[in-house]
Amino acid sequence: MSHIAVERNRRRQMNEHLQVLRSLTPCFYIKRGDQASIIGGVIEFIKELHQVLHSLESKKRRMSLSPSPAPSPRVPLQLISTPPSECNSLIRNTIHNENVKELGACCNSVAANVEAKISGSNVVLKTVSQRIPGQIVKIINVLETHFFEVLHLNISSMEDTVLYSFVIKIGLECQLSVEELAAEVQKSFCSDKV
Structure with a gap:
């Protein structure tokens, strides 16, 4: 396979992966359609998901350390x-x-x-x-x-x-x-x- 064909294949794969990232990220995070904006938006979205994860983990720890019994999941x-x-x-x-x-x-x-x-x-x-x-x-x-x-x-x-x-x-x-x-x-x- 020639160098040109390999490069064309790599670019096609990069564009496909960027499209997948863009489709998985809420549009609020991506200001423009260029590659840098897509990647920057995905980074911000992942940071927010990490915050949610840490918040949920700390809430879980608080609930497990709480002396009072935690409410049943069926109780609103x-x-x-x-x-x-x-x-x-x-x-x-x-x-x-x-x-x-x-x-x-x-x-x-x-x-x-x-x-x-x-x-x-x-x-x-x-x-x-x-x-x-x-x-x-x-x-x-x-x-x-x-x-x-x-x-x-x-x-x-x-x-x-x-x-x-x-x-x-x-x-x-x-x-x-x-x-x-x-x-x-x-x-x-x-x-x-x-």
Whole structure:
């Protein structure tokens, strides 16, 4: 086989593999169709999946170390109530790119892990919890009540666990801090009304 044919075959395989990667990655991560953008988007997606995995592993460890018995998988999580005072809030200032600062807050409980981060003029909101029927509607109601507009929603699930990733726009009338937003979304996991 000539060098030209080998190179043509290698390029064809690379393009096929890039197409597979692009089809497996949510479009939100890939800004353009060039090879570098596809690979960069896949890297970001894999990093987010690693975060979800670490979150699930730490939740599993917490549940196994907990002195109280864990709820049965058949019991819906909205029956578990966690007062907002027990939420673990953590404020982080990190440098994103070179000059843009990100401010974030976490509010974790047995019902769900909630993380909100300000990124530029938007907020990235992520929740990891057991699958709860109607929970997405509750979260969107909380966001709309406090004048946030959902720009993008990505839902990923594995077995009985679901990750909701929102990109939301802050409305002019919004008065909540990031910590308060995380706590409000956390409360929605404990409420009984849809």
